[in-house]
Structures are given as C-alpha cells and as structure tokens.
Amino acid sequence: MLFRLSGVTKTYGRITALRDLSVSAAPGAVGLLGPNGAGKTTLIRTLLGLIGFDSGTGEVLGLDIRTRRLDIRQRVGFMPEDECLFPGVPGVGFVSYAGELCGMAPADAMQRAHEVLNYVGLDEARYRRVESYSTGMKQRLKLAAAIVHDPKLLILDEPTNGMDPAGRQEMIELARDLSHGKGMSLIFSSHLLPDVEAVCDHLVVLGRGALLAQGGIQELKKAHPNSFDVRVKGEPEPFLARLRAAGADGEVRDDGLRVRLPDGATPDLIWRAAAALGEQVRHLRPHRSSLEDVFLEAVGD
Amino acid sequence: MPIFDQGYQHWAGTLAGHRWRWLAVSRHGVRTLRKSWVVRIMLFIAWLPALALVSVLTLWGLLEQQAATVVAFLQRIFPPEVIASPQEYRSAIWTVAYSYFFKAELFCALFLVLTVGPSLVSRDLRFNALPLYLSRPVRRIDYFVGKLGIIAYFLIATVIAPAVGAYLLGLAFSLDLGVVHDTHRLLWASLGYGAVIALSAGTLMLALSSLSRRSIYVGLAWAGFIFLGHMVSSILIGVQGDIDRREIVQTGIKQWVEKNPPPPGVEMYGPYPSFRNRGGPRGKPEQQTAEEKARERWMTAWSQAHGELQTQVEAHRAEQAPTDWRPLLSYATNLDRLGDWLLDTDSAWVLLGKTVERPRAMAGPLARTPGMPISTAPVNDRRLADRMAWQYPWYWSAGVLGVAWLLSVFVLTRRVKSLDRLK
Numbered sequence: 110m111l112f113r114l115s116g117v118t119k120t121y122g123r124i125t126a127l128r129d130l131s132v133s134a135a136p137g138a139v140g141l142l143g144p145n146g147a148g149k150t151t152l153i154r155t156l157l158g159l160i161g162f163d164s165g166t167g168e169v170l171g172l173d174i175r176t177r178r179l180d181i182r183q184r185v186g187f188m189p190e191d192e193c194l195f196p197g198v199p200g201v202g203f204v205s206y207a208g209e210l211c212g213m214a215p216a217d218a219m220q221r222a223h224e225v226l227n228y229v230g231l232d233e234a235r236y237r238r239v240e241s242y243s244t245g246m247k248q249r250l251k252l253a254a255a256i257v258h259d260p261k262l263l264i265l266d267e268p269t270n271g272m273d274p275a276g277r278q279e280m281i282e283l284a285r286d287l288s289h290g291k292g293m294s295l296i297f298s299s300h301l302l303p304d305v306e307a308v309c310d311h312l313v314v315l316g317r318g319a320l321l322a323q324g325g326i327q328e329l330k331k332a333h334p335n336s337f338d339v340r341v342k343g344e345p346e347p348f349l350a351r352l353r354a355a356g357a358d359g360e361v362r363d364d365g366l367r368v369r370l371p372d373g374a375t376p377d378l379i380w381r382a383a384a385a386l387g388e389q390v391r392h393l394r395p396h397r398s399s400l401e402d403v404f405l406e407a408v409g410d
Numbered sequence: 411m412p413i414f415d416q417g418y419q420h421w422a423g424t425l426a427g428h429r430w431r432w433l434a435v436s437r438h439g440v441r442t443l444r445k446s447w448v449v450r451i452m453l454f455i456a457w458l459p460a461l462a463l464v465s466v467l468t469l470w471g472l473l474e475q476q477a478a479t480v481v482a483f484l485q486r487i488f489p490p491e492v493i494a495s496p497q498e499y500r501s502a503i504w505t506v507a508y509s510y511f512f513k514a515e516l517f518c519a520l521f522l523v524l525t526v527g528p529s530l531v532s533r534d535l536r537f538n539a540l541p542l543y544l545s546r547p548v549r550r551i552d553y554f555v556g557k558l559g560i561i562a563y564f565l566i567a568t569v570i571a572p573a574v575g576a577y578l579l580g581l582a583f584s585l586d587l588g589v590v591h592d593t594h595r596l597l598w599a600s601l602g603y604g605a606v607i608a609l610s611a612g613t614l615m616l617a618l619s620s621l622s623r624r625s626i627y628v629g630l631a632w633a634g635f636i637f638l639g640h641m642v643s644s645i646l647i648g649v650q651g652d653i654d655r656r657e658i659v660q661t662g663i664k665q666w667v668e669k670n671p672p673p674p675g676v677e678m679y680g681p682y683p684s685f686r687n688r689g690g691p692r693g694k695p696e697q698q699t700a701e702e703k704a705r706e707r708w709m710t711a712w713s714q715a716h717g718e719l720q721t722q723v724e725a726h727r728a729e730q731a732p733t734d735w736r737p738l739l740s741y742a743t744n745l746d747r748l749g750d751w752l753l754d755t756d757s758a759w760v761l762l763g764k765t766v767e768r769p770r771a772m773a774g775p776l777a778r779t780p781g782m783p784i785s786t787a788p789v790n791d792r793r794l795a796d797r798m799a800w801q802y803p804w805y806w807s808a809g810v811l812g813v814a815w816l817l818s819v820f821v822l823t824r825r826v827k828s829l830d831r832l833k
Contacts, residue, residue, distance in 0.1 A: 157545055159828070179428045179547040187545040193538040197442055197529075209434040210546040212425030221421055228418045240537075254542070259421035291418050
C-alpha cells in the first residue's frame with residue numbers, strides 16, 4: 110500500500126481542513142484533484158508527517174505517520190508548490206545539499222546531484238547560482254532535489270505551475286517517466302486536468318476536506334454503452350427531433366449531439382434516422398466521461 | 411542530445427540516521443561561508459591575538475629555563491622576585507595572558523559573528539527555504555542546531571583552537587610537566603568560555619537574523635546591540651566614576667584648603683593651586699627665602715592631601731564595584747565577566763598585585779622624588795585586581811546572558827515556524 114488514511118480529521122482553529130478522511134492508494138501514479146481549499150496541501154503535509162492531525166490513523170509506505178515521520182520523509186521526495194530555494198549556491202550545490210539533508214554522504218550527494226541534473230535537463234546550468242534560474246528551471250531544479258536520494262514515493266505539488274507549454278510538457282514527461290519507466294510511485298497534485306490525465310493512473314478527488322471520488326482513471330472515465338456523441342452535416346435540431354420520434358433521447362451540445370438510445374437499441378437506429386432524413390453523419394462514437402466530467406461530477410459542479 | 415545520456419538511474423547507497431542531520435546544515439553553511447574573502451580576512455585577523463598569546467607563554471617558558479636573553483629582557487618589566495622564581499608566578503602569568511587573549515578574541519569574535527551570522531536565517535526566510543528543509547528528514551531543532559553550528563565552527567576556529575594550540579606550545583616550551591598541574595584549569599576554562607561565547611552569541615545572532623529578511627538590517631541590529639550597549643555602559647560607568655571623584659576629591663580638597671589656606675604667592679584656581687609660577691628652577695633649600703620654603707611646604711602638603719583623597723576615591727570605587735549594575739548593560743562585558751570568573755583572573759591579579767604592592771610600600775620612601783609626597787596609602791594586595799578585573803558578581807552576568815539566550819530561543823521558535831503554521 111502506498112498510503113492509507115483512516116478517519117483523519119485536521120482542523121486549523123474553526124476551519125476543518127480534512128474531515129474524517131479515509132483514503133488509500135496502491136503503488137503507482139496517483140493524481141490528487143480538488144478545487145482550492147479542498148485540502149490537497151493539507152493531505153500532502155499530513156502524508157509527510159509535517160503536521161499533526163486531530164484524530165484518525167495513517168501510514169505511508171507501511172510507516173505510521175505519527176511515529177515514523179522522519180523515516181517517511183527520508184523515503185519520500187517532495188517538490189513543494191511555492192517558490193523556495195536554498196540561497197547562495199549553484200544548482201549542483203543546491204541538489205547535493207538536498208541529498209545531504211536526506212542523509213546522503215557529501216561525496217555521494219554530489220555525484221548523484223550531477224546525475225539527476227543531467228536527467229532533468231539542467232546539466233549546462235548546474236554551476237549557475239540558483240537565484241538566476243528562470244521559473245521553469247527552478248521547477249526542474251526542485252524536481253531534481255526531490256529525487257536526488259531516489260525516493261520510493263515522489264510527491265509533486267503543482268509541478269507545472271508557471272511553466273511555458275514546452276517546459277510543462279517536459280515536466281509531464283519527466284513525471285511520467287519516473288512513475289511508469291522507473292518504478293517510482295507518484296502523488297501528482299495539480300489543477301490542470303490534462304496534466305493529471307497524462308501522468309496518473311489513479312485519481313483521488315477531494316472537496317472541503319472529504320473524499321469525493323477515487324479510483325483508476327480509466328474506470329472513472331467509464332464508457333456509456335447507450336450514449337453516443339454524434340455530429341451531422343446539417344442542423345442538429347431536426348435530426349434530434351427525428352431521433353426522438355424513433356424513441357431515442359438526447360441534447361444539442363456545442364460540438365454536436367449527445368444521443369441516448371433506448372434499452373436494447375443499437376447505433377443502427379441513428380443510421381436509419383439519418384437515412385430517413387437525408388442527413389449526413391460526420392461523427393459517431395460512444396460517449397466516455399472525460400476527466401473534466403468526472404471532476405465536475407465529483408465536486409457537484 | 412548528449413552523446414552519453416544514461417537517463418535516470420536508481421541509487422543503491424545507504425542513508426545516514428537522523429541523529430547527525432544538523433551536521434549537514436552546519437557543513438553546508440561553513441562550506442559556503444569559507445568561500446567569502448571577508449570571512450577569510452576576519453579569520454586571519456582573529457588569529458593575531460593568538461600569536462601574542464603564544465609569544466607570552468613561550469617567553470615565560472624560556473624564562474623558567476633562565477634563558478639569558480629572556481631574563482635580561484623581562485627583568486626590565488617584572489620585579490626581581492618574579493624573575494628569580496618564575497615558576498611560582500606561572501599560573502598567574504598564564505591566566506593574565508589568557509585573560510587578555512580572550513578580551514581581544516571576544517572583540518574579534520563579535521565582529522566575526524557580524525560577518526557570518528546575519529544571513530543565516532534571514533536569507534532562508536527571504537528565499538522561502540524552510541519548506542525545503544522541513545519537508546526533508548530535518549526537524550526544526552536540527553535546523554537551529556545546524557545554523558548555530560556554523561557560527562560555533564568559526565568561533566571555535568578563532569577562540570578555542572588558538573587557545574588550545576597556545577596551551578600546547580606553552581607546554582612544549584616550558585619543558586616541565588608541572589605546568590600541566592598548574593595550568594590545566596586554563597584549558598578547561600578556555601573550552602568552557604569558548605562554548606559560552608559560541609552558544610550565547612550564536613543564538614542571539616540567529617534570533618536577530620530571524621527578525622528580518624534583509625541581512626543588512628540584521629547586521630545593523632547586531633552592531634547596535636553590541637556596540638551601542640557597550641558605549642552606553644562605558645559612558646554610565648565613566649559618569650558615575652567622575653561623580654564619585656568630584657564628590658570625594660573636590661569636596662575634600664576644598665575643606666583642606668579652607669583649613670590650610672595657601673601662603674602668599676600661591677596662585678589658586680578654586681581649591682587647586684597653579685604649578686606654573688613656582689619661580690623657575692628651585693635652588694637648594696638653604697638658598698630659598700622663607701616665603702619660598704612656606705610655599706614649598708604647603709604645596710607638598712596639598713599634594714599629599716590630594717593623593718590621600720585619590721586613595722579614598724579608589725577605595726570607594728572598590729567598595730562600590732561589587733554592586734555596580736552598569737557593566738551589565740554591555741553584552742560584551744557580560745561575556746568578559748564570565749571569562750574572568752572561569753579563568754579566575756581575579757586571583758591572578760591579586761598574586762601579581764602583591765609583587766607590586768609590597769615593594770612599593772617598603773621602597774616608597776627610597777623612591778621619593780624631590781617635591782613629591784611619599785604615598786601613605788596602606789598596603790592593598792587587591793589594588794591591581796580591583797583595577798583590572800570586574801568585581802560585580804559573575805552570576806549577574808550569567809543571569810543577563812541566560813535571559814538573553816531564552817529570549818533568543820523564544821524569538822527563533824516564533825519566527826522559524828513549522829509547516830503546520832505556515833499557511
């Protein structure tokens with residue numbers, strides 16, 4: 110088990126950040142979604158043992174959060190959302206220092222710093238002082254510092270924040286490579302649904318400190334066997350009226366029609382309606398929930 | 411695309427336990443600061459007093475072996491009984507030498523802390539580095555101790571290491587194992603005093619450093635706290651000393667002049683006679699007129715009375731010194747007072763004072779200069795100690811430093827928050 114929380118409640122004064130939260134995840138890439146104030150950062154800090162909680166139990170990588178905080182942090186790599194730097198050092202010094210703080214010997218940390226800086230694409234900027242790095246370089250630097258000690262679990266909090274499209278794509282590819290190519294478990298917290306979808310296999314959706322949805326992304330993006338997305342050459346309204354006359358239902362959407370067939374019907378009903386109306390079908394495919402649908406449905410849009 | 415791109419490789423090394431995690435913070439800070447040329451210059455300057463200490467201890471070792479050149483040189487400075495049996499004064503001389511060494515090093519240390527300390531926490535706050543520390547297996551106490559270790563490293567390098575090095579050199583030049591018996595206390599006192607300076611100054615600087623994100627303001631605050639405090643303390647001590655002197659000397663000499671009016675021809679400024687118009691070079695007593703003889707006698711008596719009043723001032727100061735609170739306003743003086751106590755400087759000065767005071771009392775009449783009164787001050791073995799060492803209770807300074815330390819820790823814990831309180 111990657112992590113498991115059971116009945117965890119965390120309050121800051123009158124504000125309840127986590128509300129009797131019970132959630133668990135198996136090793137792999139887990140996306141953490143939720144609107145602002147949903148409790149994502151509190152959940153991450155709870156998993157790292159950075160904050161105490163009022164009630165409940167939990168463990169990360171099989172280690173009790175309350176009693177093995179330092180051991181958890183030694184096995185976990187964390188890339189914080191905020192802009193934060195160890196000042197006055199070059200990139201390679203930054204990363205090797207991060208390794209030393211995790212318990213690496215100085216020589217090991219320095220060697221490993223060079224390796225991971227190569228990996229994240231900062232090899233040519235390694236001797237520049239970190240204060241002079243661009244936003245994208247700082248994000249990659251923080252990623253290098255998070256993986257320098259080869260953690261079992263990597264937690265990325267909004268890793269693509271402030272990055273240009275090319276940098277964002279690189280960051281996504283790095284995260285995907287680490288989780289799918291190198292066997293490192295990942296918790297990926299982001300507001301950007303395409304990023305989560307590109308990297309993660311599992312999803313945890315939080316809202317107001319409670320668990321709203323959880324599961325494999327492919328399972329959550331379930332197919333709807335009687336529902337189809339259809340586009341036609343002409344006006345959609347007459348075609349929808351023809352389908353309704355044939356027993357189907359649906360609605361006009363921005364990019365076409367969503368048609369729900371009656372039980373037992375097949376897409377042949379759509380073809381026959383088009384033929385009867387002399388309409389040309391340009392697009393027909395079974396409807397699957399997008400991640401956005403899942404998210405909006407979970408948070409109650 | 412690099413020619414040799416090995417991608418991400420797993421690392422199979424071993425991670426250390428959590429007990430020495432603070433050492434990584436200290437090591438990184440020391441490594442970074444040692445690259446600064448300002449710090450290097452400060453370190454060089456801070457080692458100069460150590461050379462002086464080594465010179466003194468070495469000279470004393472050679473004196474104990476009665477090296478002719480050294481004896482010839484030192485007998486101009488020390489009384490004959492000291493030159494004759496330097497072993498008896500070994501402990502006192504070493505103590506006084508260490509005392510002066512630490513006074514100089516304290517000054518250097520406070521400047522060194524000003525050089526290395528201001529940015530230690532303030533820059534971390536400015537660049538928001540705390541989440542990077544605390545999200546790793548580093549506790550806040552590790553962070554504090556690690557940062558304190560940076561200051562301690564530089565203070566150990568400039569205070570403790572030279573003191574121990576000088577001690578070993580002194581041993582080497584004395585060629586007498588009895589030195590260890592006489593002076594080992596100095597070694598422990600040096601270690602203790604160095605630790606006190608590092609702990610107190612280090613924590614205070616870290617607390618100041620946590621109060622601002624700009625290290626320049628931290629440096630100014632430190633300079634203000636240390637140097638303005640010392641200035642205020644010195645001014646208050648000076649003003650009180652002047653008030654005491656005026657009360658005793660001016661009142662006393664005025665009363666004496668009223669009782670003993672000056673003979674004709676003595677020009678007076680208040681109760682003070684002018685020494686300018688004494689009629690040029692004085693002739694032999696038999697050639698002086700009666701008026702000149704009377705003026706001479708009166709002047710001698712006035713000088714004697716003035717000298718006695720000065721002795722009263724000195725006695726008054728010695729009486730007041732154990733309850734004088736003014737030195738407590740200076741942070742440096744508080745550290746100095748603890749140093750005096752740890753090194754037992756007072757006893758050393760008392761012993762050296764005896765070698766000066768007894769011969770003065772016995773040889774005073776022989777050393778009389780024409781026209782100047784013979785000092786009638788009683789033998790006071792503590793005269794030198796009262797002048798050279800702080801006399802107020804050491805635990806007052808310990809209390810002040812203790813309160814400053816507790817306040818520093820409080821400020822530090824409030825300013826360097828855990829992530830539980832960050833947002």
